[in-house]
Amino acid sequence: LSLANKIAAGEVVERPASVVKELLENAIDAQATQIDITIKESGIQSIRVVDNGTGIEEEDIDKAFGRHATSKINNDYDLFHIRTLGFRGEALASISSVSRVTMKTCTDGMLGHEVQVENGEIIKRQPAKAKKGTDILVKDLFYNTPARLKYVKSLYTELGKITDIVNRMAMSHPNISFNLVSDDKNVLSTNGSGKTNEVMAEIYGMKIAKDLVEIKGETDDYVMNGFVCKPEHTRSNRHYISIFINGRYIKNFVLNKAIIEGYHTLLPIGRYPIAYINIEMDPILVDVNVHPTKLEVRLSKEQLLYDLINNKIKEAFRGLSL
Numbered sequence: 001l002s003l004a005n006k007i008a009a010g011e012v013v014e015r016p017a018s019v020v021k022e023l024l025e026n027a028i029d030a031q032a033t034q035i036d037i038t039i040k041e042s043g044i045q046s047i048r049v050v051d052n053g054t055g056i057e058e059e060d061i062d063k064a065f066g067r068h069a070t071s072k073i074n075n076d077y078d079l080f081h082i083r084t085l086g087f088r089g090e091a092l093a094s095i096s097s098v099s100r101v102t103m104k105t106c107t108d109g110m111l112g113h114e115v116q117v118e119n120g121e122i123i124k125r126q127p128a129k130a131k132k133g134t135d136i137l138v139k140d141l142f143y144n145t146p147a148r149l150k151y152v153k154s155l156y157t158e159l160g161k162i163t164d165i166v167n168r169m170a171m172s173h174p175n176i177s178f179n180l181v182s183d184d185k186n187v188l189s190t191n192g193s194g195k196t197n198e199v200m201a202e203i204y205g206m207k208i209a210k211d212l213v214e215i216k217g218e219t220d221d222y223v224m225n226g227f228v229c230k231p232e233h234t235r236s237n238r239h240y241i242s243i244f245i246n247g248r249y250i251k252n253f254v255l256n257k258a259i260i261e262g263y264h265t266l267l268p269i270g271r272y273p274i275a276y277i278n279i280e281m282d283p284i285l286v287d288v289n290v291h292p293t294k295l296e297v298r299l300s301k302e303q304l305l306y307d308l309i310n311n312k313i314k315e316a317f318r319g320l321s322l
């Protein structure tokens with residue numbers, strides 16, 4: 001395995017949660033409506049993602065594990081423009097160079113193919129009976145990159161990162177039914193009903209189900225929708241606020257503040273809301289230069305968006321008092 005390959009892999013596959021994120025994005029891009037994720041030891045021992053998407057044609061399997069010569073994306077503008085989640089064409093190549101991968105894939109629900117990949121090379125392939133879709137098993141993550149393995153934090157921390165990824169994917173794709181099982185324990189099941197508030201209740205607890213208030217609004221540049229939880233359910237940190245732009249999870253200080261301030265005096269000191277917001281906008285208004293990997297973005301006309309979100313939340317909770 002070349003050093004260049006290992007370095008490239010390190011950029012895509014920083015930790016177990018990065019593998020989960022890439023595999024979920026692939027399943028979503030393949031139009032899956034059902035995605036089952038099973039992890040052992042926070043993904044270090046194994047990560048399995050089964051989807052009912054399109055599957056991969058036999059002749060495309062090699063290409064899927066190779067590094068694409070050209071990328072579908074050239075700049076940050078494209079990142080929020082492109083509606084498929086995958087674009088670099090190197091996730092499977094990277095993952096399979098730092099783990100042992102077995103993939104079964106089938107395009108018609110009859111005869112599919114199973115491949116085993118090690119050090120980025122397909123070492124075994126055979127026809128296999130399979131359901132339509134793709135079943136990918138990633139074992140022994142970082143077995144050949146001990147430095148990377150050492151960098152992995154506690155199993156508890158890594159499980160938290162994986163759960164965050166799956167939660168966000170489930171919130172922004174309420175039409176897909178997600179199941180996450182960790183060491184034989186069921187962590188999340190969503191029903192694919194298309195309702196983000198139902199997904200939020202699955203994630204944050206059924207107690208909040210009846211207290212999620214829908215908000216909607218638009219300006220010339222933005223279409224915003226979301227669910228904000230009534231202030232009787234608060235949390236001790238900002239982690240329960242999720243913001244998406246064109247369906248992609250982002251971090252942005254100003255929009256976070258727009259949400260928190262929207263509750264105005266309704267939040268006790270040191271308490272934060274549970275909230276989900278998605279904003280559709282022309283990608284030209286998003287600047288991801290700040291931190292491409294951390295998804296911290298800066299927005300043009302941020303103040304207008306601040307006001308929109310802030311006002312809609314105030315409207316939703318008008319009349320309530322602490």
Ligand code: ADP
Nearest residue numbers: 026027030055064086087088089090091092134
């Ligand atoms: P990218 O998603 O950036 O194209 P990946 O390395 O993640 O690159 O995947 C390579 C290719 O393999 C994808 O473009 C897709 O054609 C195919 N592929 C990967 N995972 C799946 C899946 N679960 N279902 C169908 N096709 C898949």
Ligand code: MG
Nearest residue numbers: 025026086091
């Ligand atoms: Mg991909």
